[in-house]
Amino acid sequence: MFQLFKAKPKNPPSAAPVTLLPGSEGEHYLQQKYGTTQRALRFYDKQVLNYLSPVMKEFIARQEVLFIATSDKHGDCDCSFRFGRPGFVRVLNDNYLVYPEYRGNGVMASQGNITENPHIGMIFVDFFDSTVGLHVNGKAKLVEHEDLLKFRKDLPQDVIAEINAEGGHRPERWVMVEIEEAYIHCSKHIPLLKKAEKDITWGTDDDGLKRSDFFALHDIPLYQRIGGEPAIQAITEAVTRKLLLDDNPSLFLNEINLQTLLDKQRHFLKTVFGAYGPEQGLPENLREFYRQQTNASMNDVIMDVVLGHLKKALVELNVPEHEITKLMTNLEKK
Known part of the structure; x- marks a missing residue:
């Protein structure tokens, strides 16, 4: 199901040390340099998965805030965020999720990066209840409506309903992510916020509503x-x-x-x-x-x-x- 990605190479580059540990060579080097290796090993062992657990999937289904990080083929980075109704990011199974791309300013910086470099880092932060975060890293691909509908039998019904919706809340396309890492961001320093009501006009170009010149x-x-x-x-x-x-x-x-x-x-x-x-x-x-x-x-x-x-x-x-x-x-x- 959802075979839209090339298989990941099984063998690491010859110059890289062979390891079963998650994470980069850089983080392992710094763990040794600063004496945090044992703490990191406990975290890797107890918290890091290469798929979404049942509780992680339930957590994502409640979230309405997603922060994303992408980079182009040169490694130049961009960080952005996505908002939607609770559960706007849909988990397809243990290994894949999709999120909608609504009408924006037309720059498409994140989507443009994904076309050059599929690596994506995401974090969901629950500011309003648990004050816990969930990191999800993987490989992303832009998916048009017609391509996603090829998997109609396996899609959540609300995804199909959103594709068929009219107006500003209809996504322009979707981003599908193949999960490579999923792990907690602990609650310790995340503030607990109180949500206030706000009227949202989806897909608007009104500069007043967008507060486009907030930074003068x-x-x-x-x-x-x-x-x-x-x-x-x-x-x-x-x-x-x-x-x-x-x-x-x-x-x-x-x-x-x-x-x-x-x-x-x-x-x-x-x-x-x-x-x-x-x-x-x-x-x-x-x-x-x-x-x-x-x-x-x-x-x-x-x-x-x-x-x-x-x-x-x-x-x-x-x-x-x-x-x-x-x-x-x-x-x-x-």
């Missing part, structure tokens, strides 16, 4: 948000390259020192992207300001060609679309 990022200038000086340098070089390769503006640019052109383009970009601080506003006539930073003798026809290259460079380097639109509107002929 809109107050941070675009210069910083796109990466500062390295980003300005990349855009400057891209724009200048396009200008020099175009036959039309080259009639004007041939007379301009290349370093001067680079410096002036850089100054323009830093000005419009807020590098000099909020106290220095935009020039009153931004189009004329850009003309002076490129070639003061450009007519409006050539100017529009040059602005076309600027826009293409911004698009190619993934400057936010609404920022490009705002800039190009300010650069239109008055």
